[in-house]
Amino acid sequence: MADVESVLDAAGLQNPHVRHYVRHWAELTGADRVEVVSAADDARLIRESLDAGEIQRAGVGAYYSRSYYKDTARSEERTVVATGNRADEGVYNNWRPAREMKPLLEKRMRGASAGKTMYVIPYLMAPPGSPLERSAAGVELTDSRTVVLHMNRMTRVGMEYVDNLADPNSFVRAVHVTGDLENLGQGTENDQRYFVTVADERTILHFGSSYGGNALLGKIAHGLRQAAYDGWTSGKFLAEQFMLLGITDKATGKRYHICGGFPSASGKTNLAMTLAPDALGERYHVSFYGDDITWLWVSPEDGRLHGMNPEFGAFGVAQDTNEQTNPTALEAVGPGTQALFTNVAYNTKTHEVWWEGRTEKPPEDLDGWLDWMGNPVADRNPEDAHEAWAHPNSRFTTTLANVPNIADDFEDPNGVPVDAIIFGGRTRDREPLIRAMTDVTEGVYDGLTLGAEATFAAEGVEGELRYDPMSMRPFMSYPEGAYAAHWLKIMGDTEDKPIFAHVNWFQKDPDDGHFLWPGFRENLRALLWLMRLKEGEVTGVQTPVGIIPTREELHLDGVDIQPEDLETLLSIDAKRWRQEMKHREKHLTKFKDLPDEIWQAHRRVAAAMDAQVG
Numbered sequence: 001m002a003d004v005e006s007v008l009d010a011a012g013l014q015n016p017h018v019r020h021y022v023r024h025w026a027e028l029t030g031a032d033r034v035e036v037v038s039a040a041d042d043a044r045l046i047r048e049s050l051d052a053g054e055i056q057r058a059g060v061g062a063y064y065s066r067s068y069y070k071d072t073a074r075s076e077e078r079t080v081v082a083t084g085n086r087a088d089e090g091v092y093n094n095w096r097p098a099r100e101m102k103p104l105l106e107k108r109m110r111g112a113s114a115g116k117t118m119y120v121i122p123y124l125m126a127p128p129g130s131p132l133e134r135s136a137a138g139v140e141l142t143d144s145r146t147v148v149l150h151m152n153r154m155t156r157v158g159m160e161y162v163d164n165l166a167d168p169n170s171f172v173r174a175v176h177v178t179g180d181l182e183n184l185g186q187g188t189e190n191d192q193r194y195f196v197t198v199a200d201e202r203t204i205l206h207f208g209s210s211y212g213g214n215a216l217l218g219k220i221a222h223g224l225r226q227a228a229y230d231g232w233t234s235g236k237f238l239a240e241q242f243m244l245l246g247i248t249d250k251a252t253g254k255r256y257h258i259c260g261g262f263p264s265a266s267g268k269t270n271l272a273m274t275l276a277p278d279a280l281g282e283r284y285h286v287s288f289y290g291d292d293i294t295w296l297w298v299s300p301e302d303g304r305l306h307g308m309n310p311e312f313g314a315f316g317v318a319q320d321t322n323e324q325t326n327p328t329a330l331e332a333v334g335p336g337t338q339a340l341f342t343n344v345a346y347n348t349k350t351h352e353v354w355w356e357g358r359t360e361k362p363p364e365d366l367d368g369w370l371d372w373m374g375n376p377v378a379d380r381n382p383e384d385a386h387e388a389w390a391h392p393n394s395r396f397t398t399t400l401a402n403v404p405n406i407a408d409d410f411e412d413p414n415g416v417p418v419d420a421i422i423f424g425g426r427t428r429d430r431e432p433l434i435r436a437m438t439d440v441t442e443g444v445y446d447g448l449t450l451g452a453e454a455t456f457a458a459e460g461v462e463g464e465l466r467y468d469p470m471s472m473r474p475f476m477s478y479p480e481g482a483y484a485a486h487w488l489k490i491m492g493d494t495e496d497k498p499i500f501a502h503v504n505w506f507q508k509d510p511d512d513g514h515f516l517w518p519g520f521r522e523n524l525r526a527l528l529w530l531m532r533l534k535e536g537e538v539t540g541v542q543t544p545v546g547i548i549p550t551r552e553e554l555h556l557d558g559v560d561i562q563p564e565d566l567e568t569l570l571s572i573d574a575k576r577w578r579q580e581m582k583h584r585e586k587h588l589t590k591f592k593d594l595p596d597e598i599w600q601a602h603r604r605v606a607a608a609m610d611a612q613v614g
């Protein structure tokens with residue numbers, strides 16, 4: 001292992017704990033070579049990846065890659081949170097004893113990087129100087145160069161982030177070994193993959209995938225699971241799958257910040273990157289901070305809840321991203337952005353990319369087009385003609401700074417004060433356009449009962465929600481009751497508490513199925529109302545599930561909407577809500593040690609709905 005030592009010496013990596021960790025895993029995985037990388041190496045690594053055929057050019061200054069066809073998404077079943085304490089078992093965290101999981105992973109990883117380079121990626125999931133920096137430093141070891149390219153875009157990468165730590169042993173150890181993708185039995189009974197966060201040892205061991213959420217360990221495994229666990233055990237912060245945006249009122253100069261959670265396929269990235277509607281653009285500017293993760297803590301300076309996006313880039317779902325749904329995302333992956341596309345359709349001749357929903361119809365000239373599996377679209381049998389060109393979970397990866405409306409202070413180590421926390425799941429009825437809660441317990445209760453309609457019939461009963469507390473269901477790392485109590489504690493510690501709200505852009509007419517609300521940029525109008533409510537400029541109407549706007553209070557100039565649709569959007573269907581309350585009861589009963597305050601909030605809402613139905 002003299003070789004590893006000389007590589008670390010040459011790289012100037014001093015931290016003895018990092019050196020020991022690298023040595024240990026280089027030996028165990030049997031990697032042929034070790035290479036320490038930093039953001040400055042990106043251009044060279046891109047060249048090497050192009051030469052090796054791992055990526056292709058997608059126009060000027062953008063790239064395309066394909067993952068193995070059985071390795072295209074996160075696997076929730078194979079994802080585990082392990083600790084030494086059975087009390088850490090929750091409903092959603094898939095808890096297993098650390099003493100069982102660690103040997104299992106070591107066995108799978110042993111010798112599995114033979115013939116490959118092990119890249120050492122020192123990273124920071126925070127802007128430098130952040131009060132949460134101690135929880136943010138990590139070192140990912142990976143045997144995939146494509147993972148390095150993604151990490152360079154998604155997080156801050158460089159040795160300086162681990163060489164000057166106050167406690168040199170405080171970095172997260174994040175080990176990624178791809179494994180032999182063609183022989184892992186993905187999705188079968190004999191599935192070899194394991195994605196484990198050993199949360200009480202701050203060690204992440206992922207084996208058997210080189211795809212996104214399974215392999216970019218700074219993002220979900222560290223940024224959500226590990227950070228949520230650290231935030232809980234330290235009592236200091238929350239790590240949530242939340243977007244974060246700012247709204248500046250140019251007339252008053254005030255800037256508001258809103259963060260919030262949305263289950264997948266509920267439009268979180270589109271909302272995060274939204275622009276003001278044309279009719280309001282003179283007065284309001286919307287700025288982007290983050291589309292996926294927010295860490296929240298109480299600032300000792302002003303006592304307010306502060307929010308920060310720990311990421312450096314966005315790993316967005318490509319499908320349905322277009323000029324109408326998300327023009328800023330399109331700009332952020334344009335020529336020269338160094339964006340990476342994964343599993344979209346690719347034209348080998350023109351180097352263009354395409355995905356379902358990019359344009360209404362796929363390109364007419366099929367010449368050169370490959371689908372996400374790499375098969376020429378022109379060669380398809382007629383019976384396969386309707387098959388998607390891109391994988392539904394195909395992605396773009398780009399740095400935050402490429403987003404044209406990125407906030408000027410997105411790298412402020414102190415984050416930004418949070419005015420509102422919103423939740424929203426795709427629901428076709430019952431949920432009004434927006435309902436606001438000024439009581440934090442009711443807000444936390446609302447987050448815990450967040451859900452979205454099951455996307456496939458097999459996943460749930462029609463009209464019933466798949467609950468996804470705070471949109472953290474796949475990322476929960478400790479028990480839900482403790483999670484609720486931790487939320488209440490952090491909120492209890494804040495001065496000038498954020499207002500909570502539940503939004504829904506997806507109500508449909510039950511007869512003809514049209515969306516009642518125009519959506520997209522117009523969604524900002526609901527958020528502007530929320531800010532006016534917080535400022536005491538409007539009062540809305542109190543209902544059992546929060547305050548909803550009156551028609552007059554929602555500024556609707558320039559919005560094309562039928563009066564009867566607006567009526568439905570701004571009303572509460574107490575009968576449907578009563579059904580929902582029964583489902584909620586069942587959902588909450590699963591959680592051990594749920595704080596009494598949450599149960600009380602639930603019973604208050606249920607009793608008020610009963611009273612309305614009569």
Ligand code: OXD
Pocket residue numbers: 074212213292315
């Ligand atoms: C996710 C992601 O899987 O952000 O939620 O990639």
Ligand code: MN
Pocket residue numbers: 241292
């Ligand atoms: Mn996400």
